[in-house]
Amino acid sequence: MNGFIELKNVKKTYVVGEQQFNALDGVDLSIDKGELVVVLGPSGAGKSTLLNLLGGMDKATSGSIMIGDKDIAKYNDKQLTDYRADDVGFIFQFYNIMPTLTVEENVNLIKDVTDTTKDAKEVLDSVGLLKHANKFPQELSGGEQQRVSIARAIMKSPKLLLCDEPTGALDSDTGVGVLKLLKKQSSAGETVIIVTHNALIAEIADRVIKIKNGKVVSNETNDNPKNIDEVKW
Amino acid sequence: MLKRKMFRDIKNNFSQFVTIFLMVMIGVMAYSGIEAYMTGMTKTADKFYSENNLQDLNAMGMFSHEDLEEVKKINHVKNAELKLSITALTDEDKTLLLNCIETNKISKFYVYDGEKFDGKSGVWLDNYYAIENDIKVGDTVLVKYEGMELKEKVRGLINVPDHLYDVRDESELYPDRKEFGFAYMSINELDEPYRIFNSIMVDVDSKDNANSVKNDIEDNIENAKAIVKAEDTSSYVTYQGEIDEGKTYVGVFSGIFLFIAMLSVVTTMTRVVKKQRTQIGTLKALGFGNGKILFHYIGYGIWISLLAAVTGLILGYFFIGNVFMNLQMEFFEIPNGRPEMAVKSYVVAVAVVLVVTLITYITGRSILKENPAETLRTKIPSVKGNVINITRKGLFKKMSFESVWNIRDMLRNKVRTFMGLAGVVGCCMLIVCALGMLDSMNFFVKLQFETIYNFDYKLGLKEDITSEEVKVLEDKYGNHTSQSLGIEIKNNDGIREANNILVTDAKGYIRFVDRKNEVIKDPKDDGVFVTFKLAETKGYELGDTITWHIYGDKNYYTSKIIGFNKDPQNQNVTMTRKYLESLGLEYKPDSLYTNTDLSETKEIEKVEVIQDIDNLKEGMEGMLSMMKTMLVMIIGIAVLLGGIIIYNLGILSYTEKQYQFSTLKVLGFKDSKIKKIFIKQNNWIAIISVIIGMPLGFYLTDWLFKTAIEEHYDFGAFIEMRTYVISALGTIFVSYLVSKFLARKIRNIDMVTSLKGNE
Numbered sequence: 002m003n004g005f006i007e008l009k010n011v012k013k014t015y016v017v018g019e020q021q022f023n024a025l026d027g028v029d030l031s032i033d034k035g036e037l038v039v040v041l042g043p044s045g046a047g048k049s050t051l052l053n054l055l056g057g058m059d060k061a062t063s064g065s066i067m068i069g070d071k072d073i074a075k076y077n078d079k080q081l082t083d084y085r086a087d088d089v090g091f092i093f094q095f096y097n098i099m100p101t102l103t104v105e106e107n108v109n110l111i112k113d114v115t116d117t118t119k120d121a122k123e124v125l126d127s128v129g130l131l132k133h134a135n136k137f138p139q140e141l142s143g144g145e146q147q148r149v150s151i152a153r154a155i156m157k158s159p160k161l162l163l164c165d166e167p168t169g170a171l172d173s174d175t176g177v178g179v180l181k182l183l184k185k186q187s188s189a190g191e192t193v194i195i196v197t198h199n200a201l202i203a204e205i206a207d208r209v210i211k212i213k214n215g216k217v218v219s220n221e222t223n224d225n226p227k228n229i230d231e232v233k234w
Numbered sequence: 235m236l237k238r239k240m241f242r243d244i245k246n247n248f249s250q251f252v253t254i255f256l257m258v259m260i261g262v263m264a265y266s267g268i269e270a271y272m273t274g275m276t277k278t279a280d281k282f283y284s285e286n287n288l289q290d291l292n293a294m295g296m297f298s299h300e301d302l303e304e305v306k307k308i309n310h311v312k313n314a315e316l317k318l319s320i321t322a323l324t325d326e327d328k329t330l331l332l333n334c335i336e337t338n339k340i341s342k343f344y345v346y347d348g349e350k351f352d353g354k355s356g357v358w359l360d361n362y363y364a365i366e367n368d369i370k371v372g373d374t375v376l377v378k379y380e381g382m383e384l385k386e387k388v389r390g391l392i393n394v395p396d397h398l399y400d401v402r403d404e405s406e407l408y409p410d411r412k413e414f415g416f417a418y419m420s421i422n423e424l425d426e427p428y429r430i431f432n433s434i435m436v437d438v439d440s441k442d443n444a445n446s447v448k449n450d451i452e453d454n455i456e457n458a459k460a461i462v463k464a465e466d467t468s469s470y471v472t473y474q475g476e477i478d479e480g481k482t483y484v485g486v487f488s489g490i491f492l493f494i495a496m497l498s499v500v501t502t503m504t505r506v507v508k509k510q511r512t513q514i515g516t517l518k519a520l521g522f523g524n525g526k527i528l529f530h531y532i533g534y535g536i537w538i539s540l541l542a543a544v545t546g547l548i549l550g551y552f553f554i555g556n557v558f559m560n561l562q563m564e565f566f567e568i569p570n571g572r573p574e575m576a577v578k579s580y581v582v583a584v585a586v587v588l589v590v591t592l593i594t595y596i597t598g599r600s601i602l603k604e605n606p607a608e609t610l611r612t613k614i615p616s617v618k619g620n621v622i623n624i625t626r627k628g629l630f631k632k633m634s635f636e637s638v639w640n641i642r643d644m645l646r647n648k649v650r651t652f653m654g655l656a657g658v659v660g661c662c663m664l665i666v667c668a669l670g671m672l673d674s675m676n677f678f679v680k681l682q683f684e685t686i687y688n689f690d691y692k693l694g695l696k697e698d699i700t701s702e703e704v705k706v707l708e709d710k711y712g713n714h715t716s717q718s719l720g721i722e723i724k725n726n727d728g729i730r731e732a733n734n735i736l737v738t739d740a741k742g743y744i745r746f747v748d749r750k751n752e753v754i755k756d757p758k759d760d761g762v763f764v765t766f767k768l769a770e771t772k773g774y775e776l777g778d779t780i781t782w783h784i785y786g787d788k789n790y791y792t793s794k795i796i797g798f799n800k801d802p803q804n805q806n807v808t809m810t811r812k813y814l815e816s817l818g819l820e821y822k823p824d825s826l827y828t829n830t831d832l833s834e835t836k837e838i839e840k841v842e843v844i845q846d847i848d849n850l851k852e853g854m855e856g857m858l859s860m861m862k863t864m865l866v867m868i869i870g871i872a873v874l875l876g877g878i879i880i881y882n883l884g885i886l887s888y889t890e891k892q893y894q895f896s897t898l899k900v901l902g903f904k905d906s907k908i909k910k911i912f913i914k915q916n917n918w919i920a921i922i923s924v925i926i927g928m929p930l931g932f933y934l935t936d937w938l939f940k941t942a943i944e945e946h947y948d949f950g951a952f953i954e955m956r957t958y959v960i961s962a963l964g965t966i967f968v969s970y971l972v973s974k975f976l977a978r979k980i981r982n983i984d985m986v987t988s989l990k991g992n993e
Contacts, residue, residue, distance in 0.1 A: 049986075053985075053986050056900070058900055058985045058986055059985075059986050079904075082899075082902055082903075082904050082905075083902070084902075085899075085900060085901065085902040086901070086902020086903070087902065089902075091900050091901070097893075097897040097900070098897075099639070099894055099897070100894075101639055101642040101643055101646060102635070102638070102639060102642075106635065106638070109635070110635060110898075110901065111901065113635055113903070113907070114901060114902040114903055114904075114907075115902065153901075
């Protein structure tokens with residue numbers, strides 16, 4: 002294995018009272034740069050934990066997580082903060098955008114943590130939200146709010162775009178719109194990882210990873226990803 | 235089961251419930267304590283006056299037994315007694331106000347130790363003076379008067395209702411009990427020629443008839459030169475002044491305390507209930523009815539606040555009530571002084587419990603209005619665009635993200651912002667006021683004893699001093715003298731009011747000061763000066779005239795007001811010797827002022843009392859030290875309450891923003907940057923509060939001095955810049971510390987859990 006992302010024997014153990022629980026139990030993975038990856042699994046399988054570790058939001062109990070040539074499993078809090086600021090874009094199921102900032106301000110927020118030459122208006126235009134730039138999130142629909150979240154994530158040109166159930170709160174048509182944007186990012190060379198339990202989304206992925214009980218049960222490439230317009234749920 | 239949940243919740247949120255308990259308790263304690271002390275003061279005096287039969291009128295002049303019998307014959311007079319009040323010295327040159335009587339049915343003694351008055355030999359001594367000088371019943375004291383030396387056995391230690399407050403001279407404020415006290419003995423102890431009487435104490439059948447009896451005495455008893463009602467004596471007025479002063483304190487200080495305490499309770503209770511949001515959602519999801527859930531949460535407020543209110547009432551009575559009462563009892567000579575619980579305190583305690591309950595109800599109800607699914611999710615602040623529309627334009631666009639974010643957050647949470655502002659403004663105001671009162675008092679001590687009084691020693695001259703003897707003293711100590719005259723001023727309606735005139739020939743040793751506290755040079759001789767406060771009270775304008783007469787002289791004089799002067803201690807009329815003499819009146823000084831060193835001089839012929847300006851100042855400073863105890867308490871409570879409010883609102887705002895902070899953290903914001911955002915808002919609130927609180931503190935101090943303080947004082951707020959700086963920095967520092975402490979939580983935000991809470 003020699004991918005952009007390499008996980009070796011990654012474990013994440015939670016201690017609840019006297020009980021130990023392995024959310025991830027020796028995960029090995031390899032993902033190439035620019036791939037659109039879908040991580041599938043039932044609730045409690047460990048997919049969100051995997052996403053949190055990849056995003057530097059949580060620390061592995063053991064194992065290594067190589068992103069490029071850096072092992073982020075060895076990072077301290079400060080290094081993880083810098084990593085999140087510079088290299089990772091997050092997209093959440095419930096958008097997590099700042100309700101008291103306008104759309105444009107939410108996107109520009111990124112300039113407070115990392116250097117980016119991108120123009121917020123151009124980014125908003127690319128996600129079809131330019132006309133809403135001066136609105137507050139509450140004035141937008143769910144799909145539009147998720148697009149704000151995507152715009153904020155891509156504002157920094159992240160090496161890694163992590164999406165936790167990005168279409169979970171959206172209807173099928175709106176969800177397809179969001180997926181198209183994510184696909185566009187992957188085509189532009191960004192690695193996009195989508196965690197979901199919606200198996201239909203897997204059909205558009207370059208790679209599909211299945212997780213169960215904290216272990217990777219399959220890691221397959223999809224040689225013929227479906228056209229996004231064909232996906233419906 | 236819900237009851238069990240409540241007890242466990244209280245246990246799990248122990249610090250919050252302790253905060254609520256403490257706040258309600260402190261608020262109720264402050265209010266009920268001051269009320270208990272005020273009511274206690276009033277009732278203690280009422281009881282003493284009535285049980286020991288304080289005289290209704292005091293006629294002054296030179297009286298015989300025939301005069302006494304005439305007075306007794308006047309309609310509505312129940313009883314009357316003769317008295318000779320003189321100033322005597324002891325063998326240690328301490329001053330005794332010696333009262334010689336025949337019987338003691340009016341202004342009866344309260345005997346602490348010893349026997350009742352029986353008209354036989356011996357002396358009954360002021361209990362406080364006796365304690366200070368370690369004199370006991372059975373000891374012998376030597377009383378010197380007019381060459382007589384009376385060796386008297388102490389037969390009783392007493393309090394008397396017309397000697398609640400006694401000072402040697404009006405320029406003293408704080409009684410010096412080591413050096414000055416009162417004593418009673420039978421008139422028969424004096425040598426025959428001295429058995430005369432200079433007052434008649436009159437007991438009237440009803441207070442309503444006091445005025446008519448007063449007029450009858452004036453008309454029928456020729457020897458009566460002045461008749462003073464008990465309510466106009468300095469003992470009565472000073473005591474009553476303390477009660478009136480206290481009443482204002484009750485309204486202001488305990489009102490502010492209660493307000494701030496309630497603010498902090500409201501914020502804490504809101505916080506506690508909001509924290510239970512998901513549990514409320516769960517209970518709803520489980521099928522609990524809104525009423526049942528509300529009742530459960532109201533229980534949180536009721537029990538804690540009820541327990542705290544009861545504790546506050548008890549501690550208020552036993553702690554604050556007793557402490558203040560004891561402080562006053564050091565000042566006033568009155569037996570059995572004890573606080574008394576006021577009915578109003580119970581009403582306030584119940585009202586506080588109801589408010590806490592209402593707040594719990596309102597907070598609970600607002601959460602219950604949401605559907606269970608919504609309630610189960612973390613609350614995401616809603617933004618109404620139109621409220622903060624303005625912040626999308628103009629200047630705001632150029633502001634940093636954290637500034638815009640904080641401005642919007644404050645605009646969006648107006649109630650929280652307002653509570654924060656109100657709480658911190660209240661605290662800043664109290665600190666400015668407490669320190670400002672000290673500044674003002676110090677300023678007035680300086681004004682009185684350094685600017686107006688410009689001498690080292692004041693000699694109180696004996697009443698029978700001749701002009702030749704005055705001349706001898708003037709040759710030796712300088713010719714700076716004054717005379718005090720008891721007068722009545724007749725107003726337009728013909729009503730006469732007691733006052734006094736200071737006739738000065740002190741030539742710069744007693745100075746006039748203007749409104750700006752600057753010395754008036756060369757006061758004119760063609761009329762009278764009236765103190766500012768007296769002029770304001772009576773509506774006198776420059777150029778108006780006042781009509782007055784001296785007690786014992788039925789001639790009325792009309793004088794033009796040619797100026798106003800400020801006197802912190804006495805509100806009276808002042809004129810020069812030249813003007814007095816121009817009216818055809820004789821100038822007969824009763825005080826002489828000198829800068830000659832008299833520190834080693836114990837006695838001067840024809841001088842009744844020698845007063846050192848430093849002692850006068852010390853007396854005043856003694857009173858200030860009493861005030862300091864109270865002010866330290868006020869500042870302590872203000873800081874505590876302010877700290878708790880800032881903490882509670884900080885926690886509330888932190889809880890609301892936790893979700894946003896964790897998102898920022900995920901986005902790569904450093905902890906220090908998020909902390910900065912968080913602290914910024916609290917700092918703004920502290921700064922705005924200080925800007926509002928400082929002038930309000932000044933006005934509060936000024937208002938307190940003008941309304942609460944006794945009528946004869948004229949104090950206004952005089953607050954040093956240093957006080958403003960200390961109050962401002964103190965408030966901002968407390969706010970910053972609390973914010974810093976809260977900001978530590980940001981480091982521990984668990985991004986995963988915080989964001990998961992939203993799913």
